[in-house]
Amino acid sequence: MSKDFSTKLLRWQEDNPRPLAWKGSKNPYHIWLSEIILQQTRVEQGTPYYIKFTSNYPTIADLANAPENKIMKDWEGLGYYSRARNLHASAKYIHETLGGKFPETYEEILKLKGVGTYTAAAIASFAYDLPYAVVDGNVYRVLSRIFGIHLPIDSTTGKKYFQEEVNKLLPREKAAAFNQAIMNFGAKHCTPKLPACTSCPFSEDCVAKKDDLIGDLPRKKNKLSKKARYFNYLILTDSASVQIVERISKDIWQNLFEFPLLETQQETKLNQMELLLEEQDQFKDKFEISFIGGGKQTLSHQIIHAKFYKIELKGSNSPFTIEGGQFVSFKDLANFAFPVVIRDFISKNIYQSSFLL
Ligand code: SF4
Known part of the structure; x- marks a missing residue:
């Protein structure tokens, strides 16, 4: 199924292109901005902020040299303000310590403040075509449903297992396209509440559909109470x-x-x-x-x-x-x-x- 999986997924992506403001960009700074903005934020809400930030701060140097209160003001309404503070700190680090050159390896990208394994994999694959698979909520949902994985996605064992599975599925020469496709498929097709199973390329293989488990997968160990x-x-x-x-x-x-x-x-x-x-x-x-x-x-x-x-x-x-x-x-x-x-x-x-x- 693994070869089939990526072939079907990439075909689905070709048939369902998603217009995104940063799509097709290989500029690591722009990709980094878009990924930080999209942490905890929907594309529709994040896009105007991406446009504002790339216009107000066209280069890493512009962001690094901007006063923090101006950045916070531009971030207003997006929430999770530590993201804005981390962006600023990392822009300064790149500008002052790395001579303005955005890091080019997964390990170096991971050193940026506010960048975890997911964001590092996204930047490494989208900007440099490096073979790192992303795992976010969309990926957990798609994989747990198609392959019938019941491990809790908020457990260490579960996280490790999903990462290993998606690494196996990733076609190394098409990392960027695969990452984009699996996230889009989760966001637009295999959605949390109303997945489009009748028009799904995986409907014949999907364990959740066959076993009537769509509402149960992915599983969580701790349900948050607010x-x-x-x-x-x-x-x-x-x-x-x-x-x-x-x-x-x-x-x-x-x-x-x-x-x-x-x-x-x-x-x-x-x-x-x-x-x-x-x-x-x-x-x-x-x-x-x-x-x-x-x-x-x-x-x-x-x-x-x-x-x-x-x-x-x-x-x-x-x-x-x-x-x-x-x-x-x-x-x-x-x-x-x-x-x-x-x-x-x-x-x-x-x-x-x-x-x-
Ligand atoms: S069949 Fe339904 S649940 Fe399974 S992957 Fe497709 S959309 Fe998701």
Whole structure:
């Protein structure tokens, strides 16, 4: 089946070409950018970012020399911000230590920050036609279903087994085409919920189809349960500007900006927030509070439930700056990178209404 497998797969790819902004490129810098952007991100969402980054930073030197806050701003909305920080660090490493030359072997590519075995194999095969097979979620799904592999894909044994199997299937002289084809086949044909089995070139061999196991494969050992977190944001404003603060702790959204935060164990109601603030010296007897809106953002391991409360200081009390905070005019908020749930709040409530005035 192994020769048959790659022949059928490559034929399927020829019949189902997928237009991608970086398709056909042999530029390792562009391939690296596209692969980092596509980690945890769908092609449709990632493509505008790829276009923005190749246009704003046409060369590795441009990326290396750019200020980090500009890169973070351009990355805004894509999530997993450590990817942007790693891109920047690796661009500097290539520019300053490797003389601007992108590494050309799998082992050297693997040394770049934020590049794991999957990304290194993708860059090595797409840019240099080196015979390294990629294994991502699409590959796990396709192989586990066609060959009836029940090993959990989140176990060390499972990962090793899948890597060995796909290495055997990889035609060494067509590594780039094979890698592209198997990922596209998983993304477009053998999809998680609705695989197109009736028009599938593997339908006669596919174990999952024969044994009615499509919904069971691939298997996972640990199903993730997402932790709920409750973020209560304080909108402290003097009507022309609003206070924001950078997240510096080792937590989600590091180096992004937010409003002053009060995290609670449970969802809050207005009267509970009022009591919580009353307990703090800087607010005691000095404020009025109103609820403005809420939002939710789902991350890989957490769900963030956000609520936004407007705090007005009574009488002659003027807004004070919390530790690490700064007042920024409404217009200048556009220059800072915020998590999606806050950016949405700003777009809906600050840019498009006069509630703060
Ligand atoms: S027959 Fe169905 S489950 Fe099997 S590989 Fe094809 S699309 Fe996937």
